[in-house]
Amino acid sequence: EDQVTQSPEALRLQEGESSSLNCSYTVSGLRGLFWYRQDPGKGPEFLFTLYSAGEEKEKERLKATLTKKESFLHITAPKPEDSATYLCAVQAPNFNKFYFGSGTKLNVKP
């Protein structure tokens, strides 16, 4: 049973074309939701932690939001250097239970 589902699997944008990535989850009693950026052949780089529904966090062109069932990563006016795979993960009430989505591969064309 999938705990975390990310969509779309792949997204191609033109430079400056804003869009959103989705992360839906079925974990009950969420302790935290995490967004990471992963470049090819490298470890995931931490972006955001969200704790509760309604929370928002921003970093440069990225903004993450959280509801009771999903999270969005909004990318405003993306640049080619934003191209990467974006991973979402949730932490269940049992602290050792982390569930990762399979990621959204973002490609921003100049």
Added chain:
Amino acid sequence: SQTIHQWPATLVQPVGSPLSLECTVEGTSNPNLYWYRQAAGRGLQLLFYSVGIGQISSEVPQNLSASRPQDRQFILSSKKLLLSDSGFYLCAWSLTSGPTDTQYFGPGTRLTVL
């Protein structure tokens, strides 16, 4: 600041050979430590986690094992590798306090079993 190291960066091993991957963390004490495996096009799969020296919990039955001989050292091992052990292995750490356990990842080890 905290830094996490993994080595080797890449490894090619024959089926049936042993494995030892090492992870070390600098700049923090008593971290939680994790081993993940990432298959191509798939999400990260948690293999082991540790809350302290000698304390290892396994999430997935397999021919892999983990050990934590020192506070900031985490080792992933196998006595005999299988083809299915190929993948990208990631070590991560998190603080032992706080409302959540934000994990910070190392650079990873690419393992190919032939």
